Amino acid sequence: MTRDFTYTAGDRTATVAVEKQGDAYVVTLGAHTYRVHALTDARSRLDLNVDGRQTRAYVAADGDARYVGLDGATWTLVKVDPRRRAQRGRGGAGDSTLAAVMPSLVLDVLVSQGDAVEKGDVLVLLEAMKMEIRLTAPRAGRVEAVNCRAGEVVQRGQMLVTLAQPTDPVNGQE
């Protein structure tokens, strides 16, 4: 029986097909086929022998996320259900929304809706771990919305300021 697993890591999405053959696994990934022996401590450590070459890897799972530690590098893979893949897309709002990069306290909001800002202007002052963090404008533009107040505790990823889309339509295609 072959079992398929699909993961996305950065820009690469790949499906791994694993079939047990005797005391080994035959693993197919794209055009490549590998012969794999694997031992685990049943927590997160894997001792892999892939085509005769030995590697120790560590894997931890959290929801769909798979964190893989391999030779000093750490990779984040997202396990993908092929039937839901079509729904996933890049929902980034480009450089128009400024979000908190970590949970923090809003010390001061220096702009209001409608203000014109220059690139590099400080928009919001945040504090986390007693450090001041300055949220600056990534480009010139007009403030479309301010979604935070001084004294408020904000979470990572929370949108704090939105800049109006540039009126120049040259790069307007989505």
Next chain:
Amino acid sequence: MTNKPLSPTDGMPRPLFQKILIANRGEIAVRIIRACQEMGIATVAVYSEADAEALHTALADEAVCIGPPPPGASYLRGDVILDAARRLGCDAVHPGYGFLAENADFADAVAAAGITFIGPSPQAMRIMGGKTSARAAMQQAGVPVVPGYQASEADADLHLAAAEIGYPVLVKAVAGGGGKGMRTVFEPKNLAAALASARREALNAFGDARIYLEKRIEQPRHIEFQILADAHGNIVHLFERECSVQRRHQKIIEETPSPFLTRELRARMGEAAVAAASAVNYVNAGTIEFLVDRAGNFYFLEMNTRLQVEHPITELATGVDLVKAQIRVAAGEPLPYTQAALSQRGHAMECRIYAEDPSNDFLPAIGKVLRAAAPTGPGVRVDAGIAGGDEITRHYDPMIAKLIVLGEDRNDAISRMDWALRHYVILGDLMTNIPFLRDIMAHPAFAAGSITTNFVDDYFGDWQPSTEEAPDLTFIAAAMYEILNDAPAVTAQGAGGASGENDDVYSPWAQRTGFRMGGD
């Protein structure tokens, strides 16, 4: 009357203290608990509600909750901590570093309760804790200080003084440390804004908005000397620590010996460090920080009246256990060595492993460590305060661990550090600075030892993590993990079940036991 059974400790020397309360958290609390255990001293940990399951909480003999997560409500509550020490019959308190370690009022209160504070006298802490009083004391003792201005807080006076010192000038917090409340000002027109911003940050971080000016030394090195003094008038230094590799004015890599110091300069700086400690009748472990310019002129920067984060490199290079030495000195024992008996051997280096994003201004990263595996082996030491399942929260410093190596020489230490970094596995929804540290180890300027406090800005200002595509092996490892952990393949699972949100983050491995072979 019953016969007293023979105890295994009969005939052994009485411990110096019966029970020490450790007024700290994280790796330093773990480090101190370990020293106490080796000395046969019982330990009490204190913890905030966020640290109920933390490593230091679990390792001590007793543990007391002292309040909610914010430090001001727990680890800075000297009254609550002292009450716990009294209640549990502690005869000494070790403050570690940070939090209450340099709080003279806390040291006073501990002493008033008849409990030994493992550290210097409150008086020495007060002199060295105020940057202005420390500068005055050092000037009096003949220890060179950086030119500066501290006579007035008025903006008009500060503008005049800055012009006299010459730009660029540094605005620094009187009560400061770790770069908090510090600003570099290149032009007079920016001084007013820098003063306001530095005062605000200083008030916030230290509860004291006072600031002062200092000349900025160009391309300086940060080199500090460890000193150790007993209550009988003996003071030694344990050589230097080169701490020039910093980001956000905080050290990330420290080493000893410094590649910059000659034997002659080391001796002169060591003497100055001893003179500095002597000037305030210092007792216990402390550190004199110097700025050193290209010509080898050195200036007193500040004294840290406590154990330093980077103390392990001194321990590895000198063989002295600084925490045990602190405890012995606090118990009134004389230092067992003279300056002449101390020497440096090999080359020790420390990397601070932080949960942070080096490509985004080193912003702290928050998240849970799902799994951590630290390197072990010859010449490798790991001082860690977290284990798998622990969270890095916004309440505390995001340092995960200190990785320390001892090599035969500097090159040997660098290759050993790179090996150790490569074998330090930290998995979870947080970014660490390990790839960044590895790139520093591989950098020719670092190998050449040409490091100043501008090193990170000069060579790594626009550092980005590798954008290399994940190799096949990562996908294979993930798939084999699913297979060996019996996770149902996606083809065998109902579509509705996989929500992508899983609160039970421990489940993939924590509840599984036994060793499974792939060929079963």
